[in-house]
Amino acid sequence: MNKLERASASSLLAAMPEWRHDRQRDAITREFEFEDFMQAFSFMTELAIFAEKHNHHPEWSNVYNRLVITLTTHDANGLTQNDIDFASYADAAFMRFRPA
Amino acid sequence: MNKLERASASSLLAAMPEWRHDRQRDAITREFEFEDFMQAFSFMTELAIFAEKHNHHPEWSNVYNRLVITLTTHDANGLTQNDIDFASYADAAFMRFRPA
Amino acid sequence: MNKLERASASSLLAAMPEWRHDRQRDAITREFEFEDFMQAFSFMTELAIFAEKHNHHPEWSNVYNRLVITLTTHDANGLTQNDIDFASYADAAFMRFRPA
Amino acid sequence: MNKLERASASSLLAAMPEWRHDRQRDAITREFEFEDFMQAFSFMTELAIFAEKHNHHPEWSNVYNRLVITLTTHDANGLTQNDIDFASYADAAFMRFRPA
Numbered sequence: 001m002n003k004l005e006r007a008s009a010s011s012l013l014a015a016m017p018e019w020r021h022d023r024q025r026d027a028i029t030r031e032f033e034f035e036d037f038m039q040a041f042s043f044m045t046e047l048a049i050f051a052e053k054h055n056h057h058p059e060w061s062n063v064y065n066r067l068v069i070t071l072t073t074h075d076a077n078g079l080t081q082n083d084i085d086f087a088s089y090a091d092a093a094f095m096r097f098r099p100a
Numbered sequence: 101m102n103k104l105e106r107a108s109a110s111s112l113l114a115a116m117p118e119w120r121h122d123r124q125r126d127a128i129t130r131e132f133e134f135e136d137f138m139q140a141f142s143f144m145t146e147l148a149i150f151a152e153k154h155n156h157h158p159e160w161s162n163v164y165n166r167l168v169i170t171l172t173t174h175d176a177n178g179l180t181q182n183d184i185d186f187a188s189y190a191d192a193a194f195m196r197f198r199p200a
Numbered sequence: 201m202n203k204l205e206r207a208s209a210s211s212l213l214a215a216m217p218e219w220r221h222d223r224q225r226d227a228i229t230r231e232f233e234f235e236d237f238m239q240a241f242s243f244m245t246e247l248a249i250f251a252e253k254h255n256h257h258p259e260w261s262n263v264y265n266r267l268v269i270t271l272t273t274h275d276a277n278g279l280t281q282n283d284i285d286f287a288s289y290a291d292a293a294f295m296r297f298r299p300a
Numbered sequence: 301m302n303k304l305e306r307a308s309a310s311s312l313l314a315a316m317p318e319w320r321h322d323r324q325r326d327a328i329t330r331e332f333e334f335e336d337f338m339q340a341f342s343f344m345t346e347l348a349i350f351a352e353k354h355n356h357h358p359e360w361s362n363v364y365n366r367l368v369i370t371l372t373t374h375d376a377n378g379l380t381q382n383d384i385d386f387a388s389y390a391d392a393a394f395m396r397f398r399p400a
Contacts, residue, residue, distance in 0.1 A: 037149075037348075037351065037352055037357055038146050038149045038150060038352060039146065041145065041146070041149060041345075041348045041352075042142050042143070042145050042146035042149075042193075043142070044344075045141065045142050045145040045245065045341075045345065046138050046139065046141070046142035048249060048337075048341045049137075049138045049141060049142075049248060049249050049252045049253075050138060051337065052249045052252070052253050052337055052338060052341075053138075053249075053252050053253050057337055057363065057364045058363075059361070059362075059363045060361065060362055060363075061359070061360065061361030061362075062359075062360055062361075063357065063358075063359045063360075064357045093142075096196040096197065097196065137248075137251065137252055137257055138252060141245075141248045141252075144244075145241075145245065145345065148237075148241045148349060149348060149349050149352045149353075151237065152237055152238060152241075152349045152352070152353050153349075153352050153353050157237055157263065157264045158263075159261070159262075159263045160261065160262055160263075161259070161260065161261030161262075162259075162260055162261075163257065163258075163259045163260075164257045237349075238346050238349045238350060238353075239346065241345065241346070241349060242342050242343070242345050242346035242349075242393075243342070245341065245342050245345040246338050246339065246341070246342035249337075249338045249341060249342075250338060253338075293342075296396040296397065297396065
């Protein structure tokens with residue numbers, strides 16, 4: 001999988017304002033906050049299955065109801081479509097956990 | 101934990117129409133259907149944590165996007181408040197997975 | 201994926217004596233017992249990820265420390281190599297949970 | 301839960317040489333390495349259930365087959381018996397994942 005072109009990455013990232021782009025690492029990061037740990041870990045489990053299915057795994061850290069996910073593609077030394085796909089899936093799954 | 105009185109159980113179950121009461125076993129059962137396996141297992145993980153936390157575990161079976169949960173309290177030989185609490189938690193968590 | 205030939209299935213199953221073959225459904229079943237629910241669900245999570253990765257899902261039911269897994273391939277109307285692979289993975293993973 | 305006395309903490313930590321003690325934060329950290337992501341996340345699920353059951357949650361981060369766990373008790377502003385218990389449970393559970 002090839003690294004995204006700069007223009008292409010920019011337009012994709014513009015559509016995902018919740019993700020912060022670290023230009024130095026060419027990685028994106030988002031923090032998710034849940035009502036409690038059970039919801040946070042349930043969300044992590046869904047993403048864990050997705051990650052292994054697509055053989056593309058996040059860097060993530062969790063403390064109680066907070067989860068920080070960082071995505072980049074080591075083999076490509078930067079962002080690829082795999083990162084965008086993971087981020088999109090996470091965003092959609094997180095919609096279910098948002099306060100009404 | 102004591103078995104619920106029949107009148108008390110009846111009024112509680114009336115408020116949970118999705119659960120079917122098996123009077124012979126004095127157990128309640130509900131089937132949950134999800135979009136896919138990832139969502140089903142994510143839901144199961146949240147309930148697994150809840151179950152262990154409250155030391156009250158379901159009988160459950162899963163095939164792909166379907167999950168059947170049966171609740172009863174073996175020590176009480178029938179339904180207790182623990183079963184009602186588990187069912188209520190499951191119902192609330194499942195709201196997040198319902199089609200809009 | 202094609203259904204396994206009878207002779208081929210027989211020799212594969214002979215190497216997995218813990219799995220019971222239901223000839224009517226052409227499905228295999230094994231029961232796993234763990235020390236407690238936490239270990240059982242941890243094992244289930246590993247298999248859930250494996251299942252989705254290989255797009256081949258078990259029929260399974262759990263009560264506390266017991267897990268029953270049934271495998272067959274609906275599209276093939278019987279056992280396929282996918283079922284054997286899932287069973288082998290489960291057997292290997294379960295080795296970690298066996299009493300020493 | 302009270303913060304462990306320095307002498308008591310020292311003797312407990314001496315028995316857990318895999319955990320590194322950050323004296324500034326009064327927190328302990330260990331890195332775990334698994335064969336793959338499925339095993340790492342299976343282990344995390346077991347600890348997630350344990351954490352919620354005991355209402356004591358880790359700071360943890362994961363990348364593929366590596367998991368770093370940091371333990372401290374915010375309310376006590378340092379290590380408590382809860383941290384030692386979590387670390388002991390994690391160590392015992394990890395024994396199952398060690399190469400033979």
